[in-house]
Amino acid sequence: MIKKTGMILIAALILMNCGGGDTEATKEAAAPKLSPDGLTQEQLKHGIGPIGVLTLGPQDEVLAAKGAEVFELKCVACHKINERLVGPPLAGITTKRSPAFIMNMILNPDEMVKKHPEVKAMLAEFYVPMTFQNVTEDDARAILEYLRTL
Numbered sequence: 001m002i003k004k005t006g007m008i009l010i011a012a013l014i015l016m017n018c019g020g021g022d023t024e025a026t027k028e029a030a031a032p033k034l035s036p037d038g039l040t041q042e043q044l045k046h047g048i049g050p051i052g053v054l055t056l057g058p059q060d061e062v063l064a065a066k067g068a069e070v071f072e073l074k075c076v077a078c079h080k081i082n083e084r085l086v087g088p089p090l091a092g093i094t095t096k097r098s099p100a101f102i103m104n105m106i107l108n109p110d111e112m113v114k115k116h117p118e119v120k121a122m123l124a125e126f127y128v129p130m131t132f133q134n135v136t137e138d139d140a141r142a143i144l145e146y147l148r149t150l
Helices: 002-020 024-030 041-046 061-074 099-107 109-115 117-126 137-148
Strands: none
Touching: 041 099, 061 137, 099 109, 099 137, 109 117
16 A cells, blocks of 8 residues: 555656646746746737626617817827827727726726727837826726717
């Protein structure tokens, strides 16, 4: 019995030292693959910030009306709907970007401008980085709902 238990213990130790345990290779394989910018595939698709994947339901007209008001206060200095101003035109943006990406851009523009490759490309085209407008998550969600109406 002792001989058999000893053999099992030795086999377990060999496996742990020869790739059977948590080695760097298994940890690396389990880690998410990163882009050259150090972003995960989720961050590339949905942006960098507090919003993860966001699934939208039917359009909420009350929320969209609130979003139009917030947009008028916070966004029109730099954005028009159908033409370039300081920032890009926003018509059709909800067909080009995920809902989470749009909200993360509103809520976390500094980090998005510094780290996200598509936002860096926009900066190269528009020259002026988007700045945070002291918008809450609720306001950002309302702006998103308004943008869905465009």
